[in-house]
Amino acid sequence: MKIGLLDLVWSDWTDVDYNKVRWAAELGFHSLGAKLTVPARTITDEMAEHVRKTYAEQNMPIMQVWGPYPCIISPDESIRKAGVEGARDLVKMAVKLGIRESGVRPTSLNPRGDWFPHRDNYKPETEARLVKSLVEILQTAEDNDVDIVLETHITTTLNSAQGIRRVIERTSGESLDTFTKQRLFGPAGMTASAFRDDAGLAPLGEAVGYIVSPSFAYQPMSQHWDLQGDAGLHTNGLDLLGWAGHVASGTVGGQTLLDAQRQAGPQPVPASVAPAGTAYAAGLFVSPYRGEQLLWHTGVFSNFRAAIGILPSSHIAAALVCNTSLAVPDALLISTLDAWLGYKT
Numbered sequence: 564m565k566i567g568l569l570d571l572v573w574s575d576w577t578d579v580d581y582n583k584v585r586w587a588a589e590l591g592f593h594s595l596g597a598k599l600t601v602p603a604r605t606i607t608d609e610m611a612e613h614v615r616k617t618y619a620e621q622n623m624p625i626m627q628v629w630g631p632y633p634c635i636i637s638p639d640e641s642i643r644k645a646g647v648e649g650a651r652d653l654v655k656m657a658v659k660l661g662i663r664e665s666g667v668r669p670t671s672l673n674p675r676g677d678w679f680p681h682r683d684n685y686k687p688e689t690e691a692r693l694v695k696s697l698v699e700i701l702q703t704a705e706d707n708d709v710d711i712v713l714e715t716h717i718t719t720t721l722n723s724a725q726g727i728r729r730v731i732e733r734t735s736g737e738s739l740d741t742f743t744k745q746r747l748f749g750p751a752g753m754t755a756s757a758f759r760d761d762a763g764l765a766p767l768g769e770a771v772g773y774i775v776s777p778s779f780a781y782q783p784m785s786q787h788w789d790l791q792g793d794a795g796l797h798t799n800g801l802d803l804l805g806w807a808g809h810v811a812s813g814t815v816g817g818q819t820l821l822d823a824q825r826q827a828g829p830q831p832v833p834a835s836v837a838p839a840g841t842a843y844a845a846g847l848f849v850s851p852y853r854g855e856q857l858l859w860h861t862g863v864f865s866n867f868r869a870a871i872g873i874l875p876s877s878h879i880a881a882a883l884v885c886n887t888s889l890a891v892p893d894a895l896l897i898s899t900l901d902a903w904l905g906y907k908t
Contacts, residue, residue: 567594567626575601579614584621593828595623597660599630603652611659627712628657629666635696636670636689636720646670647696651703658707666712667700669693669719680718690730693720697734751809753802758795769797770886772866781887784866800882803871807880820845824858825875837893847873852897853906861892870896879903 568587572579572595579597587595597614599606618625632649633642650667657665672689673679683689697711704711713731715721721730732738737745739758748756773781808814813821827842827849841850847858855874862869868885870892881899883892901907 566592567596568592569596569626570598572596573598573600575599576606576610576614579617581617581620584617584623588621588623593624594626596627596629597625598627601630602632602649603628603630603656604649606656608659611656615660625660625662627664627666628653628660628662629668630656632670634670634672635667635700636672636684636692638688638692643692643696647699650696650700654700654703654707654709654711657709663708664710664712665704666714667697668714669716669721671719678716678718684718684720685722690720690726694730694733697730701734747815748802750814752805753798756796756798756802758797770867770884773887774866775887775889798869798884800884803869803882803884804880807871807873807882825849825856852900853904857900859893859896861896863892868892872896872900874900 568590571583571587576597576599584595595618597618615625630649630653632653633646635643635646635650637643637646650665653667654665657663668677670677671679671681672683673681697713701711713721713727715727721727728739735742743756743758748754772784774784776782823845824847825844827844832841832843832848837848838850841848843849844858847860850857850859852874855876857872857874859870859872866886866888868888868890869883871880871882873880879900881896881903883895883899885892885895
């Protein structure tokens with residue numbers, strides 16, 4: 564896991580200097596935020612370059628750029644437009660700093676601040692204004708090749724997984740299912756993988772999860788199919804192997820993602836979580852395995868277990884899925900690789 568420090572820099576950036584960034588680096592932080600207390604358009608090009616160079620000299624990535632702007636869900640169109648322009652200015656500031664991400668906060672109708680609750684934050688017309696603002700901000704982001712990091716909170720319009728998904732789909736014009744099939748699963752050849760749109764219904768052909776009763780008999784367990792995002796992916800072992808092939812080919816994400824998935828972070832993963840010597844990269848654990856680098860991860864939901872392991876240098880991968888909670892996926896993964904390679908375990 565790579566740990567970053569978010570609020571050390573939260574100012575007009577006149578206090579950003581060698582000592583501040585060095586302090587974060589010496590404590591072992593992998594990245595550092597760059598928050599503003601003033602509108603982004605008030606920052607000169609010279610100041611932006613000073614911040615960029617100060618971080619770069621300490622090899623400290625800028626984790627996030629964010630700053631204040633007026634309410635982007637306001638029913639007052641002049642205020643909403645001003646908020647959109649402020650968020651666009653942050654996108655342009657991200658370009659000046661040489662980073663690919665810019666934070667967007669949904670704001671609140673409460674005049675006390677962005678995270679304070681207001682009953683009208685949850686109205687359909689407020690969500691519609693948020694979607695309108697995001698579409699306008701995203702146009703600037705796309706023009707500048709900057710990704711938008713959307714902040715969420717229970718007190719805002721984005722107060723649930725279902726609401727977040729709905730806003731993303733309304734903003735992009737694509738369902739999560741369509742987007743992932745076109746951008747992820749399709750290019751990787753994962754024909755059996757999907758995020759379902761008709762959440763709540765058991766998918767056709769879906770495996771049944773089992774528990775072990777007090778009398779040591781397997782009993783089927785009712786499943787919840789109304790999950791969004793994390794734990795809501797439906798896949799199988801063959802498709803997981805398809806993703807392993809992507810890790811070798813770079814079909815999805817290109818060389819940048821490949822490098823990130825193999826580059827272990829500076830902080831080791833605790834031994835209680837993974838084998839000794841394990842670190843975390845971009846979505847995968849990186850562990851030593853019989854003189855090689857093993858990229859792996861497990862999945863746990865209800866009574867289902869899954870694991871995938873990839874040995875890039877040997878061009879070998881293993882994937883497993885199981886429909887009982889008794890399975891220990893990481894141990895089974897290692898046993899599978901050992902058996903294939905001829906090692907006794």
